[in-house]
Amino acid sequence: MKHLIIFTRPPRPGQTKTRLISAIGPVGAANLQARMTRLLLHRVRKLDAAITIRIDVDSRDTSAARKWLGRRFDCAPQIDGDIGRRMAYAFERAFSAGAQQVALIGSDIPDLTAGVISRAFDQLTRHDVILGPAADGGYYLVGMRRAAVAAGAMDIFAADMPWGTRRVFSQTLTIAGARKLSIGRIPVLRDIDRPADLAYWKKLSGRSYIRAAGSRISVIIPALNEQHRIGMAIDSLNTAVDIDIIVVDGGSADATVAIAARHGARVCHAIAGRARQMNAGARRAHGDILLFLHADTRLPSDWDDQVRCALADRAVIAGAFSLGIDAPARKYRLIEMAANMRSRWLQLPYGDQAIFLWRQDFLKNGGYARLPIMEDFELMRRLGRQGRVVTLASRSMASPRRWRKLGALRTTLVNQKVVVGYLLGVSPETLARWYRFQERLS
Numbered sequence: 001m002k003h004l005i006i007f008t009r010p011p012r013p014g015q016t017k018t019r020l021i022s023a024i025g026p027v028g029a030a031n032l033q034a035r036m037t038r039l040l041l042h043r044v045r046k047l048d049a050a051i052t053i054r055i056d057v058d059s060r061d062t063s064a065a066r067k068w069l070g071r072r073f074d075c076a077p078q079i080d081g082d083i084g085r086r087m088a089y090a091f092e093r094a095f096s097a098g099a100q101q102v103a104l105i106g107s108d109i110p111d112l113t114a115g116v117i118s119r120a121f122d123q124l125t126r127h128d129v130i131l132g133p134a135a136d137g138g139y140y141l142v143g144m145r146r147a148a149v150a151a152g153a154m155d156i157f158a159a160d161m162p163w164g165t166r167r168v169f170s171q172t173l174t175i176a177g178a179r180k181l182s183i184g185r186i187p188v189l190r191d192i193d194r195p196a197d198l199a200y201w202k203k204l205s206g207r208s209y210i211r212a213a214g215s216r217i218s219v220i221i222p223a224l225n226e227q228h229r230i231g232m233a234i235d236s237l238n239t240a241v242d243i244d245i246i247v248v249d250g251g252s253a254d255a256t257v258a259i260a261a262r263h264g265a266r267v268c269h270a271i272a273g274r275a276r277q278m279n280a281g282a283r284r285a286h287g288d289i290l291l292f293l294h295a296d297t298r299l300p301s302d303w304d305d306q307v308r309c310a311l312a313d314r315a316v317i318a319g320a321f322s323l324g325i326d327a328p329a330r331k332y333r334l335i336e337m338a339a340n341m342r343s344r345w346l347q348l349p350y351g352d353q354a355i356f357l358w359r360q361d362f363l364k365n366g367g368y369a370r371l372p373i374m375e376d377f378e379l380m381r382r383l384g385r386q387g388r389v390v391t392l393a394s395r396s397m398a399s400p401r402r403w404r405k406l407g408a409l410r411t412t413l414v415n416q417k418v419v420v421g422y423l424l425g426v427s428p429e430t431l432a433r434w435y436r437f438q439e440r441l442s
Helices: 018-044 064-067 081-097 113-121 146-151 153-157 168-178 195-205 210-211 232-237 256-262 272-281 305-313 330-346 358-366 377-384 401-406 408-423 428-441
Strands: 002-008 052-059 074-077 101-105 129-133 140-145 181-184 217-222 241-247 268-269 289-292 317-323 356-359 388-397
Touching: 002 018, 002 081, 018 064, 018 113, 018 195, 018 210, 052 081, 052 401, 064 074, 064 101, 074 217, 081 101, 101 113, 101 268, 101 377, 101 388, 129 168, 140 146, 140 153, 140 168, 146 153, 168 232, 168 356, 195 210, 210 305, 217 232, 217 256, 217 272, 217 305, 232 241, 232 256, 241 272, 256 268, 272 289, 272 377, 289 305, 289 317, 289 358, 289 428, 305 317, 305 356, 305 388, 317 330, 317 377, 330 388, 356 358, 377 388
Parallel strands: 002 052, 002 101, 052 074, 129 181, 217 241, 217 289, 241 268, 317 388
Antiparallel strands: 101 140, 129 140, 289 356, 317 356
């Protein structure tokens, strides 16, 4: 059994990356901590499924940590004491849980990839202790196998170790050598811990992959009388890492607002209408990436990874998931097939596919036009002239309620008539009146 432990801290201004505060301020240091942790968690998901991952947080408030880190990883508090005592306890806890090989890493090494971590575990099949030396004289990874504990491997966490100095790595080697432990090494990497390191981070963060993987995602849910769905919609997102959920209420007469707040979303208000509501949410978003989600649509469990990977491609300006309809009948499969062909070939996904894009591109393009209908179609047409609009293979699952209300065939025909009318220049107001008339006939 292999066990990976990640040491990190909640990104609280003034309490994290304190050595960087003199250069970028307490908020800047906290934001950098958050971005590097997101980047690392994005990468470790690519590890072999046989490796158990646990995040040890330097905080007693694990509920707040889980809100930040998502529910996909086990999360536990670190104990009090110096870094050596905390690492020793983390290893003991992992071995007590049955692990045979344990590795521990920090969260501030932007070059640390899943491949490097996998190499460390491979070396633990041949060595008692594995070390990943950091450029500043410390180490970014330490690992050992269970059999080495009896030989004194835990002594490398000695209380008299000069933690935080350039002598940590060399002194660790000395202790391990004195215990006659075999030592393996992986490449030297650079952590981001001091003002002098910021130039290196700036160089790396210009890469599109680093930028996307380290970005927070704001999920914006326009809602109107969705009390039966809004709680499940919010809860379904909580496996993701560092997201910001905003429910924009359009004047609900039911318990939508109270339920959304109870489930942890930020709630704001706007005049009813998806375009107005989504624009209002975007203005209040904290994330670099925006994702617009209908209250009756569910995303795949790794949706945040997929969004970040898609936007890491500089050619991609926006994207969406393939359409899935949460109903078993064959007619829905035909609707899905037609919708996904349109979405891929014409680069025109609709809102029930969970459209996502960089916040700066959304704002630069003026957001959603204030249209009573076709606002998503219109935005995708504008964006498609500037870059590629990608449709992911994974599906967002939409409720079949709209198709059931009007009938599957009728709904499809109405949708196509609205699109054709829009392309022929019929005003959106006229199209909206006609669409509502069709709904009343059902």
